[in-house]
Amino acid sequence: MRMRIPVVLTLGFLLLTACRGPDAVGGSGRNTAQVVQGAEREIRGARVEQEVLKRKGEILRYQLRLLEEEQNRWEFSDVPERREQWRRTRAEFMVLLQDERVAEFRIREALQELWEAQDEATGWSQRYADAQREGNIDLAWPVDSIREISSSFLDPEYEERFGIPHEGIDIPVLQGTAVLAAADGVVRTVSDRGQGFNSFTLVHDDGLVTLYGHVSSFLVTEGQRVRHGDQIARSGGEPGTPGAGLLSTGQHLHFEVIIDGKHVDPLQYLP
Ligand SMILES: [Zn+2]
Numbered sequence: 001m002r003m004r005i006p007v008v009l010t011l012g013f014l015l016l017t018a019c020r021g022p023d024a025v026g027g028s029g030r031n032t033a034q035v036v037q038g039a040e041r042e043i044r045g046a047r048v049e050q051e052v053l054k055r056k057g058e059i060l061r062y063q064l065r066l067l068e069e070e071q072n073r074w075e076f077s078d079v080p081e082r083r084e085q086w087r088r089t090r091a092e093f094m095v096l097l098q099d100e101r102v103a104e105f106r107i108r109e110a111l112q113e114l115w116e117a118q119d120e121a122t123g124w125s126q127r128y129a130d131a132q133r134e135g136n137i138d139l140a141w142p143v144d145s146i147r148e149i150s151s152s153f154l155d156p157e158y159e160e161r162f163g164i165p166h167e168g169i170d171i172p173v174l175q176g177t178a179v180l181a182a183a184d185g186v187v188r189t190v191s192d193r194g195q196g197f198n199s200f201t202l203v204h205d206d207g208l209v210t211l212y213g214h215v216s217s218f219l220v221t222e223g224q225r226v227r228h229g230d231q232i233a234r235s236g237g238e239p240g241t242p243g244a245g246l247l248s249t250g251q252h253l254h255f256e257v258i259i260d261g262k263h264v265d266p267l268q269y270l271p
Pocket residue numbers: 151166168169170253254255
C-alpha cells in the first residue's frame with residue numbers, strides 16, 4: 001500500500017513525458033509505446049516485488065541448498081580457492097538469513113537489474129518489429145546442456161518459488177562455460193553490476209532479440225558485431241558468484257528470446 005502514491009506519480013510523469021514525444025525522453029531513443037509500457041511495468045513491478053519479498057526466507061534457503069548440493073555434485077574439495085570461496089559464500093548467506101533488510105535490498109537489486117535488461121531487450125525488439133524475416137528463424141544452442149532444462153518457459157514451479165514468471169529457459173552448464181552467439185548480430189545492452197543479475201542482449205539481423213542471463217564475465221562490449229558461434233561470455237549462476245543474484249536456479253545459462261516485443265519459448269526456435 002505504501003507504494004501506491006509514488007507509483008501513480010511515476011506513471012503520471014512517464015505519461016506526461018511520453019506525450020511530449022520521444023525526443024523529450026532523452027538520448028535513449030525510447031518511443032511513446034515503450035515509455036507507457038515502462039510505466040505499466042513499474043506498477044506491476046511494485047506489486048510483484050512485494051510477492052518476491054514475501055518469499056525472501058524461502059528464496060535464501062533455496063539458494064543455500066543449491067550451494068550445498070553443488071558442492072556435493074562437483075566435488076571441488078581438492079581446489080583450495082574454490083573451497084574457500086564456497087565457505088565465504090555460505091557464511092554470507094547465513095548473515096542474509098539473519099538480516100532481513102540487507103536480504104530485501106539484495107533481492108530487489110537482482111530483480112531491478114533483470115527487469116531493466118528485459119525492458120531494454122523488449123525495446124530493441126520493438127524497434128525492429130517491421131524487419132523483414134525471410135524463411136524460418138534459426139537459432140543455435142548458446143551452450144551445450146549437461147542435463148535437461150532446469151526451468152522451462154513460464155515454468156509454474158519457478159513462479160511459485162520466486163514469485164515472478166520465468167520468461168526464458170535455464171540451460172544447466174558448469175560455471176564458466178563459454179556462451180556462444182545463437183546467431184549473427186550486434187551486442188546491445190551489457191548489464192554488469194557485480195552481484196545482481198548480469199546479462200547481455202544480442203539484436204540479430206532479422207530483428208529477433210536474445211538475452212543471456214546470470215553470466216559471470218563478458219568477452220565482448222556493447223556495439224560489437226558477432227557471428228553465430230562466437231564466444232561472447234562465460235556462464236555463471238552458482239549462488240554467491242558474480243551475476244548470479246539471489247534468484248538463481250544453480251549453475252546454468254538463462255536464455256530468453258524476444259520477437260516483436262514479446263517473450264516466446266526459446267525451445268520453439270532451437271534445434
Ligand atoms: Zn532463468
